[in-house]
Amino acid sequence: MSGAGDRKQAVLRAIVADYIALQEPVASKTLVQRHNLAVSSATIRNDMAALEREGFIEQQHSSSGRVPTEKGYRAFVDALHEVKPLSAPERRAILGFLESGTDLEDVLRRSVQLLAQLTNQAAVVQLPTLEVSRVKHCEVVALSPTRLLLVLITDSGRVDQRNVELAAELCDSEVRLLRDTLNGVLVGATMAEASASLARLSAGAPVAIRDAVERATAVLIDTLVERSSDRILIAGAANLSMSNGAHGSDLRSVIAALEEQVVVLKLLAGAQELERINVRIGREMEDEEFSRAAVVSTAYGTAEALGGLGVVGPTHMDYPGTIQKVATVARYISRILRGE
Structure with a gap:
């Protein structure tokens, strides 16, 4: 000042x-x-x-x-140079709850639910984007003789599933061949990096699976490359309507805006660095809907940021407590991702 x-x-x-x-x-x-x-x-x-x-x-x-x-x-x-850390029992309870998740998406779903409960505000988290995640494996599962399920698993733990309709039946050996053919260009690459190879893949594929390769790559390119979008999980939006006094009505526009994925991604735009808390208040945000709100956000990841998470609430939120809880949850997500 x-x-x-x-x-x-x-x-x-x-x-x-x-x-x-x-x-x-x-x-x-x-x-x-x-x-x-x-x-x-x-x-x-x-x-x-x-x-x-x-x-x-x-x-x-x-x-x-x-x-x-x-x-x-x-x-x-x-002026908040230091924020008092959570107690050891609180930290153990948070870590235990998050570690009970069955996969990364479950861990992140638990994270937003936990943050919403801990802060009594709305919590948002961004699933790892395919732009930075690299494909670990692509599994191909035969749901029926003419329908396949593609399961794409990334090194960040993200799992995406897509159905592929076939023109003709594939036997078990052909399904395995299709899986190996797709993994040959996908493993170790981002979807964007693999897109050119995917587009050329069917031309050199064995005749028996050429049509299946063409259909599978079309689905992957269309839904995971050209229309790839960050997925958002939100919990506790109803908490904003219960804000004290007249502030609850002030935040109705925030509740409506949280339904727009693009708007939520803009809220998390400042969460690009691990261990760095970003606080934006009122008109510091671009959208008029958030002129009476505040956002506390940070990033989670391994060696680099894979996504953002944060809390949305009124400008009179408990900043020290919210910063403390957002930082703790993000730190534990990162620890789980690193296998610590």
Whole structure:
């Protein structure tokens, strides 16, 4: 906060903390009673007047106390040099819940459910994108003589399934040959890298499976390359409608916007680095729907970021607690991915 003294910063922190806790405008008398600021009410009133002139707090009514502005919340968040870690029992409970997941998607589904419960806000997570994941294996399963299931497994643990309709029946040996032919160009490559090889694959395939190869590669290219999109999991959107006071109605547009996958991906756009928490508040976000919301996000992954996760809530959210929980869950997802 430019030009502000330590005491003014302490007063601002106290106002933000009290407003987050009580959801009521904060008066100077309340600050004296609740915080050890070691100055008189008159001094605090002078500090509050200065903070209001500088745009960190505002008075909604002439006779009311003060509430933080977006600028005030930003100063509060920027001053959070350290966030108290969760207790050992809390960390063990989170890790145990996540480790019970059967695969990566189940782990991520558990993650958003857990974050929504821990923060009482909406939680979002992005499944690993195929742009950075490399294919580990492509399994081909015969569902019927003329229908196949392609199961694509990546090194990040992502699993995608696609059906392929055949013009003619394939025997078991031909299904295995198709699997080996597809894996020959897929394994170790991203879908984008393999797309050119997939397009040429049918021309050199054995005659017996050439039509099946052509149909399988068309499905892979169409649904996993040309129309590849990041998948999003969301939990706890209803929590936003139960936000205290008038803020619940303010967040109705946020609830509606969360149904749009592109919008959610934009919310997670800042989550590109492991161990780095990104906080965006109100009009810092591009979309008008989120002008009364805040987003705390980070990335998860192994050696590099594979996706983002975060929490969406009102601007008066508990920033220290939310940052702590988002960071912890992301760290444990990364540990699970690394097999630690």
